[in-house]
Amino acid sequence: MVFSSAVFLLIFLPVFLTVYYLLPFKIKNAWLLLASLVFYAWGEPVYVFLMMGSIAVNYFAGLLLSRFAGHRAAMRALLTVSVAVHVGALFFFKYSDFLISAINGSFGAGLRLMGLALPIGISFYTFQALSYVIDVYRGKVSAQKNLIDFGAYISMFPQLIAGPIVRYSDVAARLRERSFDADRAFCGILRFCVGLGKKVLLANSLGAFWEEISAAGGAPAMTTLIGAVCFSLQIYFDFSGYSDMAIGIGRMLGFEFSENFNYPYMAKSITDFWRRWHISLGSWFREYVYIPLGGSRKGLPRQILNLLIVWALTGIWHGAGWNFLFWGLYFFVLLTIEKICAGRVRLPGAAKRIYTLVAVLVSWIIFATPDIGAAGNMIGNLFGANGFANAGTLYYLRNCSVLLAIGLLFSTNIVRRLLRRLAPGKAKSAVLECAAVLLYALSLIMVINSAYNPFLYFRF
Amino acid sequence: MKKVFLSLFIIAPLLLAASIFLLPDASFSPDENRMLKTAADIRGDVLSGDFQTDLEKYLSDQFPMRAALKSAENTVRTVLGANELGGAYVGNGGRLFQKITDEEIDKAAIIRFAERVESFAKESGVPVYAMPVPSAGAALDGELPYGAPFYDFDGLLHELSAAMPSVKTINLKKSLGASADNYYLTDHHWTFDGVLAAYLEWKSAHGEGQNTSGGETITVEVLTLCENFHGTLYSKALLPQTPFDAIKTLAVKGNIKVTADGAEVSFYDLSALEGKDKYNVFQGGNHGIVIIENPDAANKRTLVIIKDSFANSFVPMLVGDFSKIVMLDDRYMLGDALTLTASYAPDEVLVLKEIIN
Structure with a gap:
């Protein structure tokens, strides 16, 4: 099930919340687990068993790890098995066809593709599960003894299919104990409505223009620019909108998930961008891959190798395709250059922002086009291979300039800064409530009316 | 206060959902000109995911005042600068065009x-136009809205006529482009004016008279069938205050059997003319x-x-010239129109x- 659907908005969420608030605390987690499994099964009726398997494997891995605490060899073996099972499942479902095509391509092997449907959200919940077993192994958290609480963590529907990647250590305490807090729930609703509006009103509308412009091909520079800006804003509002909705629902339930986006398009370098974009993924890779590999502690050449590994993995985490690998390596190159140049090159603030935005824009073209050839063509168009502009440019400008203006405004923190200036009180509450109701109502109307409601994470 | 807001956030959607399930279902949306999903249509299987799709569609289709909401949404979009609504371009003076780009054509x-x-044409020796x-x-x-992407007719026609040298291909672009009245404001078909221009x-092409650009005109007895026609493009754009089209045709004479x-x-x-798709007045639609x-x-x-549906309104011009006209529409028959053609021993x-069809 996706958040931007009539079934979720009109039935699932209100029914879930009503029962959730009425139940005594002791069984709230059981209800959360049950609802999450229904939520997942709604879109993936068969793969819900995979999810249950993942819960079981991790639960027992955690218990065994705590039973063998102190026996390094046994723990190491357990961790290896558990990580292998997870990474193996992820690899099997997500990358086997990619690997088979690569083998066929290089050796003409003619192997048959498996044609497996990718279980939605597998990359997100696999990473959550890994964080749990690794943290138990490291002694950072104690193993969860309650299967229901643990299942509720792994399958928790707010962040199940599009993140953020919530680490067990961040929610362990609240799984055990959390109280209803009207203020927090209220903030959660506002946050949810903002996220829904970002996804449905902005991302979907902008995405339609990107689809049209990218399908046409052979566009002049300015049209390509409009298209690429539309996609950049689409993926930001879509992804951060999902995270907002997840954080919002989390608050309604009494959880506090960490932030996943921090105005990434205001970044002044690519290094800065990745501290602001999909923060939970970046910190996951830092914590569980980069630092264990030695991070920056073993000299520059080793650090660069570590970065290469992390960014190749980050690339293919987003999808099993060469363009995603290339996309990750593109960032590796930029980040490495930035590391080497740090402190040696001084640029004015505006130049830094322009460099960052252009670099990110190009990265999205690599990300969004089906293959590297198509990406190359489009980047060529962006830099004028098909001329500067034509009548079509004016058409698109006229049709999406309002949307682009709103999108650009909300990709900065200007509105939030203005809202902060409002003194807290009744007036501010009223403004926020009206905004939330309006966003919710408009989004619902768009969900009802529109046939175009893409899900961008089906390859994650 | 915050608790009240929280309760509203839960209760309002539930009430909406309840109203959708409890109020009687509409099975057809006249403005959108399409069938709607009703509760009786939710039959799909859960494992295959069809049930889920059906339910989602049901909630959308039976949402209270959905056509009015769509219309309001499209009005706002137009105000914000949109020239395209649901696959229809809104052109000069509110004239609606079906949006067809090169990418969409097979x-x-x-x-x-x-x-x-x-x-x-080559094998049968029958004259083919x-x-x-x-x-x-x-x-x-x-x-069209300035710069709106549209397919390249000239290029396509050029390739088409090059592919059939034994066929006399008639280029209608100039005569149909001479007046906007040749097409309906709210439907993708041609009007009777357009039919007359094409007939000339x-x-x-048969060597009788000049074409329209040669200054030829034609006077016929016109029959106005209705003046309240909102066509296929109206149903796409759904803009309020869209003017109506009139459907006119030739007052045919004689004992015609169809x-x-x-x-x-x-x-x-x-x-x-009582129903929604009034263009079906011509022979009751496509067969x-x-x-x-x-x-x-x-x-x-x-x-x-x-043929396709354009021929339905054109054929009145030909019934005086041929004692028998057979109209074959590939999309509505099991066999193949071209294969069947010879069996009618046509003179033309x-x-x-x-x-594009």
Whole structure:
């Protein structure tokens, strides 16, 4: 099930919340687990068993790890098995066809593709599960003894299919104990409505223009620019909108998930961008891959190798395709250059922002086009291979300039800064409530009316 | 206060959902001109995911006031600068155009069809005429929103006629583009004005008279069938205050007998004017095989038309010239129109379709 659907908005969420608030605390987690499994099964009726398997494997891995605490060899073996099972499942479902095509391509092997449907959200919940077993192994958290609480963590529907990647250590305490807090729930609703509006009103509308412009091909520079800006804003509002909705629902339930986006398009370098974009993924890779590999502690050449590994993995985490690998390596190159140049090159603030935005824009073209050839063509168009502009440019400008203006405004923190200036009180509450109701109502109307409601994470 | 807001956030959607389930379902949306999903249609299987899709569709389709909301949404979009709504361009003076871009056309299929027409013409020796109709946006390109992407009619027609040298291909773009009145404001078909302009081109291709750009005109007895027509494009754009079109046609004379797929139908099916899709007034809409017999025709000749819906409103112009007209529509029959053509022993064949079909 996706958040931007009539079934979720009109039935699932209100029914879930009503029962959730009425139940005594002791069984709230059981209800959360049950609802999450229904939520997942709604879109993936068969793969819900995979999810249950993942819960079981991790639960027992955690218990065994705590039973063998102190026996390094046994723990190491357990961790290896558990990580292998997870990474193996992820690899099997997500990358086997990619690997088979690569083998066929290089050796003409003619192997048959498996044609497996990718279980939605597998990359997100696999990473959550890994964080749990690794943290138990490291002694950072104690193993969860309650299967229901643990299942509720792994399958928790707010962040199940599009993140953020919530680490067990961040929610362990609240799984055990959390109280209803009207203020927090209220903030959660506002946050949810903002996220829904970002996804449905902005991302979907902008995405339609990107689809049209990218399908046409052979566009002049300015049209390509409009298209690429539309996609950049689409993926930001879509992804951060999902995270907002997840954080919002989390608050309604009494959880506090960490932030996943921090105005990434205001970044002044690519290094800065990745501290602001999909923060939970970046910190996951830092914590569980980069630092264990030695991070920056073993000299520059080793650090660069570590970065290469992390960014190749980050690339293919987003999808099993060469363009995603290339996309990750593109960032590796930029980040490495930035590391080497740090402190040696001084640029004015505006130049830094322009460099960052252009670099990110190009990265999205690599990300969004089906293959590297198509990406190359489009980047060529962006830099004028098909001329500067034509009548079509004016058409698109006229049709999406309002949307682009709103999108650009909300990709900065200007509105939030203005809202902060409002003194807290009744007036501010009223403004926020009206905004939330309006966003919710408009989004619902768009969900009802529109046939175009893409899900961008089906390859994650 | 915050608790009240929280309760509202839960109760309001539930009430909406309840109203959708409890109020009677509508099975048809006249404004959108399409069938709606009703509770009885939710039959799919949960494991295959069909049930989930059905339920989602049901909630959307039966949402209270959905057509009015869509209309309001589209009005706002227009105010914000949108020139395209649900696949329809809003052109000069609110004229609606079906949006068709080069990417949306199956050019290979069009050329393959042309090659089959060519081999029919070559092998049978029957005179074959082709009138590929330009879509409104191709003929009236000056009326489209400035810069709106649209397919390249000239290029396509050039390839098409090159693929069938034995066929006389008639280029309608200039005469249909001469006046915006040649197409409906709210429907993708041509008006009676457009039919007349095309008819003159057809005559001139037969060596009779000049075409419209040659200054030729024609005076016929006009029959106004209705003046409250909102066509297919209206249902896409759903803008309030869209003006109505009038459907006009030729007042045909004589004892015309029309058989559609074996059953007798009216040449002008006036009952269609009561329904939503009033263009169906012409022979009651599209059928696989329509046979029109006119014993009072000037010639005892048979014409086969390989057609789409554009031909339905054009055929009145021809019933005086042919004693038997067979209209074959590939999309509505099991067999294949071109294969079937020879069995009617035609004296002449006309391929009359919108070029993209």
